[in-house]
Amino acid sequence: MGFMKHIDKIYRLDSLLRERRTPISGKAIEEKLECSRATRDRIIQYMREMLSAPIDYDRERKGYYYDHAQAIRPYELPGLWFNAQELQALLACRHILSNISPGILQDAIAQLQQRLEKLLAHNPGITKPDLNKIKILNQANRSSNDAVFLQIATALFNGKRLTISYHARSDNQRSRRDISPQTLVRYRDNWYLDAWCHWRRQLRSFAVDRIDKVVLLAENADTLAPEQLQQHFAHSYGIFSGSPQHQAILNFSAERARWVADEHWHSQQQSQWLADGRYQLTIPFNDHRELLMDILKHGAEVEVIAPGFLVQAVREQIAAMQTIYAGR
Numbered sequence: 001m002g003f004m005k006h007i008d009k010i011y012r013l014d015s016l017l018r019e020r021r022t023p024i025s026g027k028a029i030e031e032k033l034e035c036s037r038a039t040r041d042r043i044i045q046y047m048r049e050m051l052s053a054p055i056d057y058d059r060e061r062k063g064y065y066y067d068h069a070q071a072i073r074p075y076e077l078p079g080l081w082f083n084a085q086e087l088q089a090l091l092a093c094r095h096i097l098s099n100i101s102p103g104i105l106q107d108a109i110a111q112l113q114q115r116l117e118k119l120l121a122h123n124p125g126i127t128k129p130d131l132n133k134i135k136i137l138n139q140a141n142r143s144s145n146d147a148v149f150l151q152i153a154t155a156l157f158n159g160k161r162l163t164i165s166y167h168a169r170s171d172n173q174r175s176r177r178d179i180s181p182q183t184l185v186r187y188r189d190n191w192y193l194d195a196w197c198h199w200r201r202q203l204r205s206f207a208v209d210r211i212d213k214v215v216l217l218a219e220n221a222d223t224l225a226p227e228q229l230q231q232h233f234a235h236s237y238g239i240f241s242g243s244p245q246h247q248a249i250l251n252f253s254a255e256r257a258r259w260v261a262d263e264h265w266h267s268q269q270q271s272q273w274l275a276d277g278r279y280q281l282t283i284p285f286n287d288h289r290e291l292l293m294d295i296l297k298h299g300a301e302v303e304v305i306a307p308g309f310l311v312q313a314v315r316e317q318i319a320a321m322q323t324i325y326a327g328r
Contacts, residue, residue, distance in 0.1 A: 009033045009043055010051075014077050017055065023063025051078060142190050142209040151214040152193055156181040161198075161221050165213040166206055175199070179206070180221035182229055187238075194233055196222050203232045234267060240287030244268075248291060249305040252279045256301035265294075280305075288313060 012033055016024055024032075030040050044064065047053035054075050056067040068074055155162045162181060167174050179195040182203075186192075191208040203224070235244055252260045257279030261271070270282040285291050288310050295302055295310075296317060304311045 006039070006043055006046075009035060009039075010047060011077070013043060013047070014053070017064065017066045018074065020065065023058045023061045023065040025063045029064065053077075142207075144191055144209045145211075148211050148214050149191070149208060151216055152181060152208065152211070153184065155214075155216055155221070156184060156193075159221050159223060161217040161219045162195075163215040163217060164206070164211050167210050167212060169207065169210060174212075178217070179204075180223070182221075182224055183233075184208075185233075194229065196224060198222075203229070205233070235284065238285075238287075238290040240285075240290050242286040244284035244286050246285055246288070246307050246310075248283045248285055248288075248307070248310055250281045250283070250295065251303045251305055252281065252298070253301045254278055256298060260298075292317065 013029060016029065016032055026037065026040060030037060033040065033043070035043075044055055048055050052075075054067045055064055057064055066075055152162065154160075161178055163176065163178050165174065165176050177197055177199040179193075179197050181193060181195045183194045184191060185194060185205070193206045193208055193211070195204060195206060196202075197204045232242065251274065254277035257273075257277070260281065261279050265281065266283045266285075268284050272280050274280055283291065292310070292313055295304060295314060304314050
């Protein structure tokens with residue numbers, strides 16, 4: 001049965017069963033829904049199997065009713081309804097999510113897939129999409145602990161503080177601190193947690209894969225205004241946050257410009273085409289380390305014009321590489 005075609009009848013039957021104190025006969029249902037007995041039976045079966053509706057039949061009073069005896073609260077229809085194309089899109093999104101972060105929320109995602117596939121099966125003529133036609137190739141993806149990720153997400157959505165054990169890559173130091181989660185960020189194939197650190201009394205970004213242990217606290221998290229988060233995390237280059245203090249000016253070769261001109265590096269980037277066909281990109285940044293990695297991957301196809309310390313950092317990296325390969 002294509003349930004979208006009968007969605008109005010499902011709502012009407014739900015309303016009938018919720019409003020009545022006594023069972024309603026099958027004949028009365030057919031009259032109220034203006035449908036045949038076969039359609040009535042299909043609708044009842046669909047609501048039982050797919051929508052978990054507690055529809056029972058009283059043989060003595062020969063009527064249908066909602067059995068609320070085992071429920072904590074009265075039954076309600078699910079709040080979301082999808083057509084077949086939307087269900088296909090949801091399955092594709094589930095596939096993408098499971099590939100972006102293998103293992104993360106795997107059990108919950110698997111249950112969602114089963115329910116979506118059941119709903120899709122009730123729409124004749126619409127087949128399950130071949131998800132093997134969607135491929136996602138993660139690069140430099142670092143695995144995270146599923147249990148840790150779930151606890152972080154739970155705290156984030158419920159507005160609670162966390163105590164985390166963190167092993168920082170920058171200085172190889174371990175620390176234990178209380179934080180108020182603000183946002184989870186998927187950046188360059190890895191997850192980061194933006195949070196207010198109560199130890200440092202600052203906004204910080206934590207690599208989720210470097211969080212060893214998590215304890216969910218009873219205290220409510222300190223929630224910062226979206227404008228404050230935007231100013232701190234979004235205005236400077238990459239994951240190294242803070243108000244931008246510098247402007248990097250990069251000149252790309254005419255050949256490389258065919259790619260770079262279509263790329264979005266920063267929300268406040270500026271660009272222009274130079275007279276000789278090269279492409280100039282100006283990017284605000286605070287911490288140059290990540291920007292330096294992006295510059296080096298373009299090799300001789302990019303020239304750093306400013307600032308001077310960034311030019312020097314590139315020179316030092318080139319010199320270091322020359323030392324490694326000297327004499328080979």
